[in-house]
Amino acid sequence: MSLSASKYVYTKLDLHTIPGLTFAGVMESVLKKNIPFRFTAPGISMTPFIRDGDVITIEPVAIPLRRGDVVAFVNPFSEKLTVHRIINISQAGYLIKGDNISDSDGRVPFSSIIGRVACVEHCGQKVWLGIGFERIIIAWLSQHGLLPILMRRIWPLIKPLLGKWF
Amino acid sequence: MDIKPSSIFMPSEDVVARVIEDELIIVPLVAGIGDSNDELYTMNETGKAIWLRLDGKKTLSDIAVELSHEFNADIDMIEHDVLGLMEELTSRKIVVGQE
Numbered sequence: 001m002s003l004s005a006s007k008y009v010y011t012k013l014d015l016h017t018i019p020g021l022t023f024a025g026v027m028e029s030v031l032k033k034n035i036p037f038r039f040t041a042p043g044i045s046m047t048p049f050i051r052d053g054d055v056i057t058i059e060p061v062a063i064p065l066r067r068g069d070v071v072a073f074v075n076p077f078s079e080k081l082t083v084h085r086i087i088n089i090s091q092a093g094y095l096i097k098g099d100n101i102s103d104s105d106g107r108v109p110f111s112s113i114i115g116r117v118a119c120v121e122h123c124g125q126k127v128w129l130g131i132g133f134e135r136i137i138i139a140w141l142s143q144h145g146l147l148p149i150l151m152r153r154i155w156p157l158i159k160p161l162l163g164k165w166f
Numbered sequence: 167m168d169i170k171p172s173s174i175f176m177p178s179e180d181v182v183a184r185v186i187e188d189e190l191i192i193v194p195l196v197a198g199i200g201d202s203n204d205e206l207y208t209m210n211e212t213g214k215a216i217w218l219r220l221d222g223k224k225t226l227s228d229i230a231v232e233l234s235h236e237f238n239a240d241i242d243m244i245e246h247d248v249l250g251l252m253e254e255l256t257s258r259k260i261v262v263g264q265e
Contacts, residue, residue: 019187021186021187022186022187022189022191025184025186025191026182026184026186026191026193026200026206027200029182029183029184029193030182030193030195030200033182035182035195035198035199035200036198036199036200037193037199037200037201038199038200038201039201057199
């Protein structure tokens with residue numbers, strides 16, 4: 001290999017061209033320095049809590065993860081960077097699942113967890129993520145396959161009550 | 167800051183850089199957050215080779231000499247590239263000079 005006289009050695013990176021594992025590596029590098037990482041989430045697997053195009057802030061995992069927390073992890077089976085909710089915790093790892101899908105991601109070891117979702121913004125406004133006490137109920141509903149059905153039926157009714165949060 | 171062959175630079179504390187699958191990726195920190203919605207950067211092989219030598223000890227001239235030996239390339243051309251890159255990175259506050 002020889003060096004060229006290329007002037008443009010420094011270029012802006014197109015996020016859409018970065019493979020998921022590379023992006024996960026970038027996120028991990030930032031979080032390891034105890035610095036939060038912010039990015040735009042694609043996909044609908046966490047709708048309505050995280051919608052396609054929402055901006056997510058991931059924070060380092062400083063305290064033990066809890067049932068109902070939403071985490072960023074590399075799926076050990078698909079090797080994809082994923083942001084889903086912990087619905088159960090056991091010695092075998094975390095059972096993780098998207099709020100809007102029927103199948104879980106399987107048991108994920110702690111080592112695969114990159115960080116925890118701290119906040120979600122939709123059109124510049126922070127939205128309710130369901131990670132307070134209600135996370136336990138959300139996780140239970142999700143584990144038993146009731147969350148997508150419930151959200152489809154009840155969501156239109158409660159959405160106006162939540163006002164600015166959604 | 168005047169950028170000369172005798173200048174010494176190191177990565178700013180306001181960036182996180184990592185080589186992943188042979189690609190150098192730089193994340194500038196904005197208000198204490200690594201924000202991929204803002205700007206992520208990568209460098210070609212030339213830029214990466216220069217970046218990995220910015221240790222806050224070597225002068226830009228030292229770096230150019232190392233690279234000319236390693237890649238068997240013309241030292242003037244490399245020094246020109248090194249100085250050019252430092253100008254670009256300094257203007258974006260990606261690197262800081264050591265006085």
